[in-house]
Amino acid sequence: MTIRVVEWSTGFLGRMAVDAIDARPELELVGVFVSDPAKVGQDAGRLAGMDRDLGVAATDDRDALLALQPDAIVYTAETETRFMDGIEDFTQFLRAGINVVASGPVLLQFPHGIIPDEMITSLADAGREGGASLHVNGIDPGFANDVLPLALTSLSRNIDLIRVGEIADYSVYHQGETMRRLFGFGQSMETLPPLLRPGMLAAGWGSVVRQIAAALDVTLDEPLVERHERLAAEQDLSVLAMEIPAGTQAAMRFEVVGQVDGKDRIILEHVTRTADDQAPDWPRPDRGGGCYMVEIEGSPKMHLELSYDDASGDHNVAGMLITAMRLVNAVEAVVAAEPGIVYAKDLPMITGRGLLN
Structure with missing residues (x-):
C-alpha cells in the first residue's frame, strides 16, 4: 500500500525529510508546506537540494494541502518557540484523519508529568475522533x-x-x-x-x-x-x-x-x-x-x-539526518498504529526496509 505524505516545512531538517520520503518505496510525496513566500511554487526536489524535480510544488496554502487527504504529515517545522501553534496544528491534522510524525515539541515524546493531563487527553481524543495517530520523536529526545x-x-x-x-x-x-x-x-x-x-x-x-x-x-x-x-x-x-x-x-x-x-x-x-x-x-x-x-x-x-558522521565527517549534519530518518522511517508504523498518541515504547521494530541498494 502506498502511503501519501505531506512534508511540513523545508528548513534544514525538512529538506532532509523530503529526500528521505522520496527514498522510501512505500511513501509518495504529494505536498510540501512552506512558510517563506519566496519558496512558494518551487519544486520540492530543488528545495531539498536534490538534482531533479519531484513534480511537487511547494505551497503555503494549508487548506489545499489538507484537501489532498494525505495519509500522513511529516512535521519538521520549528516548535520549541511556538509550542501552542504546534499543538493546534496537530489537533487540526488528527481531527482531519491525518497521521502525524513530528520532530517536536520534544516533550511530546512522552509528555506525562510534564504538561497538563487535559492537554494530553485533548490530543489523544483528536486522534481517536479522526482515526489518526501522533508520534513525536527524533534522535535526542528520541x-x-x-x-x-x-x-x-x-x-x-x-x-x-x-x-x-x-x-x-x-x-x-x-x-x-x-x-x-x-x-x-x-x-x-x-x-x-x-x-x-x-x-x-x-x-x-x-x-x-x-x-x-x-x-x-x-x-x-x-x-x-x-x-x-x-x-x-x-x-x-x-x-x-x-x-x-x-x-x-x-x-x-x-x-x-x-x-x-x-x-x-x-x-x-x-x-x-x-x-x-x-x-x-x-x-x-x-x-x-x-x-x-x-x-x-x-x-x-x-x-x-x-x-555518526556525514560523508564529510560532520557529526552535527549527520545528527540532523538521523533525526529526519527516524521520523520518515516510522511513518508506516505510525499509520498502522491505534489512533491517539503513540510512544516509541509502543511501536514495533522499525527498520530501513527498502533502503539497502
Missing part, C-alpha cells in the same frame, strides 16, 4: 534515549542504573541563536541561561527519563532531580555559529535524574563542548566528535556508544 536503551534492557538479568546521554562538540553546530539564548554559550558566567532555570531541564528532557521508567514499570520519586556544571572559555573562540569571548560560558554538562527512594535509577546526561580541549575530566566519545551513549549498571554491565 531513538538514542528511548528505543536504544530499552532494547538493551532486554539483555539484562537485573538493572541498578540506566544512564543515557549525548556527548557533543557544538563548535560545528549550526544553531547559533539556540546556543546563545537557550544554552548561554558566549554569555556571562554570572547569568544563568534559560535552560538551567529550575524545572527547565526536566521540562525539556524529563520525557526521556519518564518514558524509560514507564516502559520498565518503575514509579519515580517526584520531582525529577536536575544537576549541572558550566565552564568558561580560557581564550576567545570562533565557532561555526558564533563568537565565544574568553571568560564567557563555553562548555556545559547537565543531568536529569529519576530517583527511586532517593537513589539515582535513570539518568539523562548531556556533555557539550565548544573546543576539544575543554573539560578533560568530563566523558568523551571513544571516536569522533560526538556520540550518543547508553550505560546500564547491573547484571550484565553494558556500555554502548552510537557514533
Whole structure:
C-alpha cells in the first residue's frame, strides 16, 4: 500500500525529510508546506537540494494541502518557540484523519508529568475522533534515549542504573541563536541561561527519563532531580555559529535524574563542548566528535556508544539526518498504529526496509 505524505516545512531538517520520503518505496510525496513566500511554487526536489524535480510544488496554502487527504504529515517545522501553534496544528491534522510524525515539541515524546493531563487527553481524543495517530520523536529526545536503551534492557538479568546521554562538540553546530539564548554559550558566567532555570531541564528532557521508567514499570520519586556544571572559555573562540569571548560560558554538562527512594535509577546526561580541549575530566566519545551513549549498571554491565558522521565527517549534519530518518522511517508504523498518541515504547521494530541498494 502506498502511503501519501505531506512534508511540513523545508528548513534544514525538512529538506532532509523530503529526500528521505522520496527514498522510501512505500511513501509518495504529494505536498510540501512552506512558510517563506519566496519558496512558494518551487519544486520540492530543488528545495531539498536534490538534482531533479519531484513534480511537487511547494505551497503555503494549508487548506489545499489538507484537501489532498494525505495519509500522513511529516512535521519538521520549528516548535520549541511556538509550542501552542504546534499543538493546534496537530489537533487540526488528527481531527482531519491525518497521521502525524513530528520532530517536536520534544516533550511530546512522552509528555506525562510534564504538561497538563487535559492537554494530553485533548490530543489523544483528536486522534481517536479522526482515526489518526501522533508520534513525536527524533534522535535526542528520541531513538538514542528511548528505543536504544530499552532494547538493551532486554539483555539484562537485573538493572541498578540506566544512564543515557549525548556527548557533543557544538563548535560545528549550526544553531547559533539556540546556543546563545537557550544554552548561554558566549554569555556571562554570572547569568544563568534559560535552560538551567529550575524545572527547565526536566521540562525539556524529563520525557526521556519518564518514558524509560514507564516502559520498565518503575514509579519515580517526584520531582525529577536536575544537576549541572558550566565552564568558561580560557581564550576567545570562533565557532561555526558564533563568537565565544574568553571568560564567557563555553562548555556545559547537565543531568536529569529519576530517583527511586532517593537513589539515582535513570539518568539523562548531556556533555557539550565548544573546543576539544575543554573539560578533560568530563566523558568523551571513544571516536569522533560526538556520540550518543547508553550505560546500564547491573547484571550484565553494558556500555554502548552510537557514533555518526556525514560523508564529510560532520557529526552535527549527520545528527540532523538521523533525526529526519527516524521520523520518515516510522511513518508506516505510525499509520498502522491505534489512533491517539503513540510512544516509541509502543511501536514495533522499525527498520530501513527498502533502503539497502
